[in-house]
Amino acid sequence: MDLLSQIGYGFLALVIVSSAAGMILSRNAVYSAVLLVINFISVAIIYLVLGAPFIALVQITVYAGSIMILFLFVIMLLGPDFLTGTEPIKGQRVLGISLGVVLAVEAGILLVGRGNLWALVPVFDGKGSSPEALGLVLFSQNPLIIIGISLILLVATVGAILLTRGDGSASHGNLEGKE
Amino acid sequence: MPLAFYVILSVIMFVIGILGVMLRRNPLVVFMSLEMMFNAANLLFVTFASYYHQLQGQIIVFFIMTVAAAEVAVGLAIMVAIFRTRHSIDLDQVSNLKG
Amino acid sequence: MPVSGTFFYLAPWVIFLPALGLVVNLLIGKRLGNHGAGIVASLATGSAFCVALLLAFSLVRQPDGEIFKIAEWLSIGTLKVDWALKVDTLSATMMLVVAGVGTLIHIYAIGYMQKDVHHNGDPERFTRFFVYFNLFIVAMMTLVTANNYLMLFVGWEGVGLCSYLLIGFWFEKGAQGTGNAKAAKKAFIVNRVGDFGLLMAMFLIFWNFGTFEFRGVFDAAKAMPTAGNGVILLITLFMLLGVTGKSAQLPLFVWLPDAMAGPTPVSALIHAATMVTAGVYLMARSLPLFVLAPAAQSVVMWVGALTALFAATIAVGQYDIKKVLAYSTISQLGFMVAAVGMGAVTAGMFHLITHAFFKALLFLSAGSVILGMESGEEGHHKGEPGEAVDPQDMRNMGGLQRRMPVTFWVYLTGALALSGIAPLSGFFSKDEILTSVGQQSLPVFIILLAAAFLTAFYMGRQLLMVFGGRARTHVAEQAKENSPIITVPLVILAVLSILGGLINFPGLNWLETWLEHTLELGKPEAFSILTAGISLVIALTGLFAAWLLYGRRSLGSPERPDPLTPMGWLYKALEHKWWVDEVYQFVLVQPYRYIAREVMATWSDQEIIDGVANDLGNITSALSQGWSALQNGLVRSYALMMLLGVVAILAYLLFR
Numbered sequence: 001m002d003l004l005s006q007i008g009y010g011f012l013a014l015v016i017v018s019s020a021a022g023m024i025l026s027r028n029a030v031y032s033a034v035l036l037v038i039n040f041i042s043v044a045i046i047y048l049v050l051g052a053p054f055i056a057l058v059q060i061t062v063y064a065g066s067i068m069i070l071f072l073f074v075i076m077l078l079g080p081d082f083l084t085g086t087e088p089i090k091g092q093r094v095l096g097i098s099l100g101v102v103l104a105v106e107a108g109i110l111l112v113g114r115g116n117l118w119a120l121v122p123v124f125d126g127k128g129s130s131p132e133a134l135g136l137v138l139f140s141q142n143p144l145i146i147i148g149i150s151l152i153l154l155v156a157t158v159g160a161i162l163l164t165r166g167d168g169s170a171s172h173g174n175l176e177g178k179e
Numbered sequence: 180m181p182l183a184f185y186v187i188l189s190v191i192m193f194v195i196g197i198l199g200v201m202l203r204r205n206p207l208v209v210f211m212s213l214e215m216m217f218n219a220a221n222l223l224f225v226t227f228a229s230y231y232h233q234l235q236g237q238i239i240v241f242f243i244m245t246v247a248a249a250e251v252a253v254g255l256a257i258m259v260a261i262f263r264t265r266h267s268i269d270l271d272q273v274s275n276l277k278g
Numbered sequence: 279m280p281v282s283g284t285f286f287y288l289a290p291w292v293i294f295l296p297a298l299g300l301v302v303n304l305l306i307g308k309r310l311g312n313h314g315a316g317i318v319a320s321l322a323t324g325s326a327f328c329v330a331l332l333l334a335f336s337l338v339r340q341p342d343g344e345i346f347k348i349a350e351w352l353s354i355g356t357l358k359v360d361w362a363l364k365v366d367t368l369s370a371t372m373m374l375v376v377a378g379v380g381t382l383i384h385i386y387a388i389g390y391m392q393k394d395v396h397h398n399g400d401p402e403r404f405t406r407f408f409v410y411f412n413l414f415i416v417a418m419m420t421l422v423t424a425n426n427y428l429m430l431f432v433g434w435e436g437v438g439l440c441s442y443l444l445i446g447f448w449f450e451k452g453a454q455g456t457g458n459a460k461a462a463k464k465a466f467i468v469n470r471v472g473d474f475g476l477l478m479a480m481f482l483i484f485w486n487f488g489t490f491e492f493r494g495v496f497d498a499a500k501a502m503p504t505a506g507n508g509v510i511l512l513i514t515l516f517m518l519l520g521v522t523g524k525s526a527q528l529p530l531f532v533w534l535p536d537a538m539a540g541p542t543p544v545s546a547l548i549h550a551a552t553m554v555t556a557g558v559y560l561m562a563r564s565l566p567l568f569v570l571a572p573a574a575q576s577v578v579m580w581v582g583a584l585t586a587l588f589a590a591t592i593a594v595g596q597y598d599i600k601k602v603l604a605y606s607t608i609s610q611l612g613f614m615v616a617a618v619g620m621g622a623v624t625a626g627m628f629h630l631i632t633h634a635f636f637k638a639l640l641f642l643s644a645g646s647v648i649l650g651m652e653s654g655e656e657g658h659h660k661g662e663p664g665e666a667v668d669p670q671d672m673r674n675m676g677g678l679q680r681r682m683p684v685t686f687w688v689y690l691t692g693a694l695a696l697s698g699i700a701p702l703s704g705f706f707s708k709d710e711i712l713t714s715v716g717q718q719s720l721p722v723f724i725i726l727l728a729a730a731f732l733t734a735f736y737m738g739r740q741l742l743m744v745f746g747g748r749a750r751t752h753v754a755e756q757a758k759e760n761s762p763i764i765t766v767p768l769v770i771l772a773v774l775s776i777l778g779g780l781i782n783f784p785g786l787n788w789l790e791t792w793l794e795h796t797l798e799l800g801k802p803e804a805f806s807i808l809t810a811g812i813s814l815v816i817a818l819t820g821l822f823a824a825w826l827l828y829g830r831r832s833l834g835s836p837e838r839p840d841p842l843t844p845m846g847w848l849y850k851a852l853e854h855k856w857w858v859d860e861v862y863q864f865v866l867v868q869p870y871r872y873i874a875r876e877v878m879a880t881w882s883d884q885e886i887i888d889g890v891a892n893d894l895g896n897i898t899s900a901l902s903q904g905w906s907a908l909q910n911g912l913v914r915s916y917a918l919m920m921l922l923g924v925v926a927i928l929a930y931l932l933f934r
Contacts, residue, residue, distance in 0.1 A: 270914060
C-alpha cells in the first residue's frame with residue numbers, strides 16, 4: 001500500500017474520531033448534530049472504499065439526510081438547554097470514563113489479540129456490489145428481513161403519531177393551565 | 180488496510196458512543212450517541228462483508244439502518260411528549276422510579 | 279400351625295377393649311354419671327381379663343404361642359417395625375395379672391373415688407379418673423404384648439405418662455398447693471432418666487442386630503462371636519438403668535414414695551401391681567441377652583439386693599401408712615429384680631404375681647383405713663372446728679380392729695403374706711427366691727434374709743400401730759367400716775393372697791413349666807427344707823420383735839416418741855429416709871437449677887442467641903438500606919450499571 005493511500009486512510013480515521021469526540025463534548029446541540037453529520041459522511045466514504053456503494057449512499061440519504069434532519073427539527077422545537085456543566089451524579093464521570101477505557105481495551109484485546117486480524121481487506125474492484133446484486137440477494141435469500149422492516153416501520157409510524165397526539169386537553173392544558 | 184484498522188476504528192466509535200450515553204444529560208445528544216453506536220456496528224459488518232466477499236453483511240446493515248430510523252422516530256416522539264409536561268430536557272429529572 | 283379351637287385372633291381386643299372404655303368415658307362419661315362411668319371402665323378392664331383368659335386357654339392347647347400382627351408401623355430402609363402382639367406364656371401371665379388385679383381395683387375405685395371427690399370438693403373430676411385408669415391399662419397391655427422393643431417402649435412411655443397424670447390427679451392440692459404436681463413431675467423426670475437407659479439399649483440393639491423384634495434380636499445375639507459380648511454387656515447394663523427407673527431400684531427409686539400423693543387406687547394399681555413390674559418383665563423377656571452377659575447378671579443381682587435392704591430399713595422409720603407400703607414395694611421389687619437378674623426368672627415372676635395380690639390388697643386396705651379415718655374426721659368435726667388431723671399418719675390411728683373388722687382381717691392376711699408366713703402365697707414365692715440366691719451367692723443371701731427380717735418387722739409394726747391398742751385420737755375413735763363396694767374386692771384379693779402359693783407349689787411347679795415354653799430356663803430348683811425353715815424363722819422373729827416393741831404396751835398418745843428412738847441417730851436417719859432426697863437436691867437439682875438460671879437463661883440465651891438473632895435482622899436491614907441507594911431512578915446511572923456488567927462479562931471471557 002503506498003504512502004498516499006495510507007495518508008488518506010489516516011486522515012479519514014482522524015476525521016471520524018475527532019468528529020465523534022466533538023459530538024459528545026459539544027455544549028451546543030446543533031454543533032453536535034452537525035458534527036455527527038460529518039461523522040456519517042466520513043463513514044460513508046469508508047463504505048465506498050470497502051466496496052459497498054449502495055450502502056454508502058443509503059447512509060448519506062437515510063442517516064445524514066433524514067435522521068439528522070429529524071434531530072435538528074426536534075432540537076429546534078425543544079429549544080436550547082440550560083443544563084449546567086457539573087455532573088450531579090457522584091462518580092459518574094470518573095467511573096464512566098474509566099469503564100469506557102476498560103471496555104475499549106478489552107474489546108481491542110478480544111478482537112485484535114485473538115484471531116488473525118492483520119489480513120488485508122481487498123480493494124474494491126468495482127464488481128458485484130451493484131444495487132441489482134444486492135436486491136437479488138435480499139429478495140431471494142432474505143425475504144424475512146423485508147417483512148420485518150416493513151412491520152417495524154409501520155409500528156414506528158403509528159407509534160410516533162400516537163405518542164405526540166395526546167388528547168386535546170393534554171397538549172393545551174399543560175402549556176397554559178398548569179403554570 | 181488490514182482488518183485491524185477497521186476494527187479498532189469501530190471500537191473507538193462504539194466506546195465514544197457509550198460515553199456519550201452515560202455522560203450527557205441532554206437526551207438529544209444521548210440519542211445521537213446511540214446513532215454513533217449503531218454506526219460502529221455497521222462499519223464492522225461492511226468490513227467483514229467485504230473481507231469475505233459476501234453480500235450478507237450489507238443486507239444486515241440495511242436492516243440496522245431501518246431499525247435505527249424507526250427507533251429514532253419513536254424516541255424523539257417520546258422526548259417531545261415528555262418535554263410538553265415537564266418543560267425541561269434534563270434527563271436526570273425523569274426519575275419517578277426512584278426508591 | 280394354628281391349632282383349631284384357639285382364640286389367638288382375639289389378641290388385639292386385650293388392648294382395644296380398654297381403649298373403647300376410655301373413649302366412651304371421654305365422650306359421654308359425664309352423662310353416664312359417676313356410677314355409670316365407673317361401671318363402663320370396670321367392664322372394659324373385666325372384658326380384657328376375659329380375653330386374657332381365653333388367650334391363656336389357647337396357650338394351653340398351643341403352648342408355643344403366636345404372633346398376631348395388627349399393622350405395619352415403620353418401614354424405613356432396613357428398619358421394619360410392626361405393631362404385632364406376641365401371645366406367649368410370659369405375656370399371657372402378665373396380661374392376666376394386669377387385667378385381673380386391674381379389674382378388682384377398678385371396682386374398688388368406684389367406691390373410693392366417690393368418697394374422695396367429695397372429700398376434695400370436685401365431683402366433676404370423677405370421670406377423668408377412669409379415663410386415665412383405662413388409658414393406663416391400654417398402655418400396660420401394649421407393653422406386655424409387644425413383639426418388639428419399640429412397641430414395648432411405646433407402652434413403657436404410656437404407663438409413665440399415665441403415672442404422671444394419675445399422681446397429679448389432684449394437681450392443685452398437696453403441700454403448699456403444688457405438692458401433688460411436684461410429685462408427678464418428679465416421677466416423670468426420674469423415669470425419664472431410666473428411659474434414657476432403655477433408649478440407649480435399644481439403639482445399641484438396633485445398631486448391632488438390625489432389628490427390634492425379640493426373636494430376631496435373641497437369635498442374632500446368640501450368633502454373635504464371644505468377642506462381641508462387650509456390646510451385650512453394655513446393652514444389658516443400659517437396660518438395667520431403665521429398670522431402675524421404672525421399677526424404682528437404687529438409685530432412681532426416689533419417685534415412688536412421693537408418688538403416694540396420688541389417690542390410693544393409683545398407688546395400688548400402678549405403683550404396686552403393674553407399672554413397677556414392667557422393669558421385671560423387661561428383664562424376664564430379655565433373659566437370653568442377660569444370659570450372655572454374666573457380669574451384668576451379677577450387677578443386677580446386687581442392685582436388687584441392696585435396694586431390698588435399703589428400702590426395708592427406711593420403711594421401719596416411716597409414719598405415713600402409704601409410705602411404709604411404698605418402701606415395702608421398693609424392697610420387694612428389689613427381691614424380684616435380684617431373682618430375675620441371676621436367672622431365676624420363674625421365682626421372680628412368681629413373686630411378681632403374689633406381690634401383685636398382696637400388695638394391691640395392702641394398698642387398697644390402707645385406702646379403706648384412710649377412708650375410715652376421713653369419715654371419722656367428718657364425724658368428729660360436725661360440731662367444733664379443731665386441729666386438722668392427718669388421716670394417713672399412723673400415730674393418729676390405733677384400735678381400728680374393732681371399728682373396721684373386715685379391713686383388719688384382710689390387712690392381716692396381706693401383711694402375713696408379705697412377711698412370708700407359711701402357707702400364704704408370699705412364703706412360697708419369697709422362699710423360692712431365697713433358695714435360688716442361696717445357691718449362687720452367700721452375701722446376697724444374707725442381705726435378702728436381713729431384708730426379709732425387716733419386712734416382717736415393719737409390717738408387724740404397722741399392724742400394731744394401726745389396728746392394735748386403743749384409739750389415739752378422737753378421729754380414730756369415730757372411724758367406720760366401709761361399704762361392700764370397697765370391701766368385697768379386698769376379700770377377693772385376700773383369698774388370692776392365701777391361695778396364690780399354688781401357682782408354683784414346690785413339686786408341682788406349674789408356673790415353671792408354663793414359662794418354660796417361652797424362656798429357656800434351667801432345671802427347676804428343688805425345694806429346700808433348710809431355706810424354707812430359715813426364712814420362716816426369720817419372719818416369725820421379725821413379727822415377734824415388732825410385738826415386743828409395739829404390741830406389749832399400747833402407744834398411748836400420738837405425741838409419744840416411737841419406741842425405736844433410743845437407737846439415736848440411726849433411727850433419725852431411717853425416719854428421714856437416709857436423706858436421699860436432700861442429697862439429690864443438693865448434688866443434682868440445685869446445680870442444675872443454677873446453671874439453667876444463671877448460665878443458660880441469661881448469658882447463653884439472652885446474650886448469645888438473642889444477639890445472633892437480632893444481629894441477623896439488623897444486618898439484613900442495614901444491607902438492604904445500603905442496596906436500596908442504588909435505585910436512584912436515574913437512567914444514566916442505570917446505564918452505568920449496564921456498562922459495568924458488560925465489562926465484567928467481557929473480562930470473564932477474556933481471562934477464561
